[in-house]
Amino acid sequence: MTKSAEDALVEQLSQLGALPPNDLLGRVAVDWVSLPATVGRVYVAFSGHGISYLRTADSVHGEETEFLESYRRRFGRPLRPASRPPAGLAPALRTGRAKALTYDLRELSSFERAVLTAIQEIPHGQTRPYSWVAREVGHPGAARAVGSALGRNPVPVLIPCHRVTRADGQPGDYVFGQEAKESLLRAEDVDLDEVRELAAEQVFYLGSDTTNIVCFPTCHNARRISAAHRRGFRDVVEAEEAGYRPCQHCRPESMATA
DNA sequence: ATTCCGGCAGAGC
DNA sequence: TGCTCTGCCGGAA
Incomplete structure (x- = not known):
């Protein structure tokens, strides 16, 4: 085991507080699984602290070992195969909607x-x-x-x-x-093609002249603006000068930074 | 369209 | 500590 791996373990143990000892392994050991996703197969590492790492099979050239090595390089410790994935992971990967999952981001600033x-x-x-x-x-x-x-x-x-x-x-x-x-x-x-077409015309925001609200082009509110009422803007200042206010959903930059 | 800088957090020295 | 370099950028020229 490397020095950094030991440090990581010690730190994790110190954070366990009063947890019963029989939870230790489940909290400290990091498992991995392979699952299908919208982007093809992915490899995912997780522990009791949450999901900590994901690589697509493509990004590691389809090699599980390359995934395991990349994890070890970054975290300084090995992975062990899991019998099953954490709750909610498989559907999240199928649908691309993953807000409910928990992540282990402790290594980050x-x-x-x-x-x-x-x-x-x-x-x-x-x-x-x-x-x-x-x-x-x-x-x-x-x-x-x-x-x-x-x-x-x-x-x-x-x-x-x-x-x-x-x-x-x-x-x-x-x-x-x-x-x-x-x-x-x-x-x-x-619709990346539309985003590009708009950008080519120097349009980075869309507003509706019925609501006088301005949005990012991909905002669901912007998608609902009919062609007849749609107006494009170069920036938010231009929109505000035209009497528009920023959408509260997508929050395009307004002057007030609170 | 392209290029050139300014700005900013983090890592390494 | 402080200095330098790098990186999924932005905006001006």
Whole structure:
């Protein structure tokens, strides 16, 4: 066992407090399973603390051993095969809706955890810019740092960093590659072609002239705007000058940062 | 469209 | 501590 693995165990044990000893193994040992998902087969590591790691079979070239090695490189400890997956995991992977699961994000910084927590609020089928996430976690201006944090997302697909896209309408980079990001979004019925067409016209927000509310184009409220009442905007300031206010659901950047 | 910087968190030295 | 570099960005030129 490596030094860092020992440290991790000691730290975990110290956090167990008054838990009965017969819970120890279940809390400390980390298991793994292989399951089908919308993106093909995935490998998932988990313990009593929650799901801690996910890789697609594609990303490890279909090799279970490569998954096990990548886990060991990152966490400094081995995995053991599980007899069955944690509750709710299989359906979450089938449907792409995973908000109810619990995750073990203790290895991350508080900023990284805040970012991953915030993006779990992005609904299935919708996207938000990196700069939006930065503002949501109280670090406006840290859009690039958000990208770095998402790049370290230990549980992609389930924690939906693929729903965070670039402000210019491009999908942006992704752990498993831009192609994988695009296919994940298309599987959620995100109309990437329309997003690109709008962006080409310098339209990054959509409003309805019946409600005078402005949204991100993928917001479910924006999807309901009829063609006759739809109006595009370059930015929120332009929309506000036209008498529109930001949607309370998708919260496009307004001037007030509270 | 492309390129070039400024900004920011984290890691390594 | 402080300095430097890197990275799923953004926006200006």
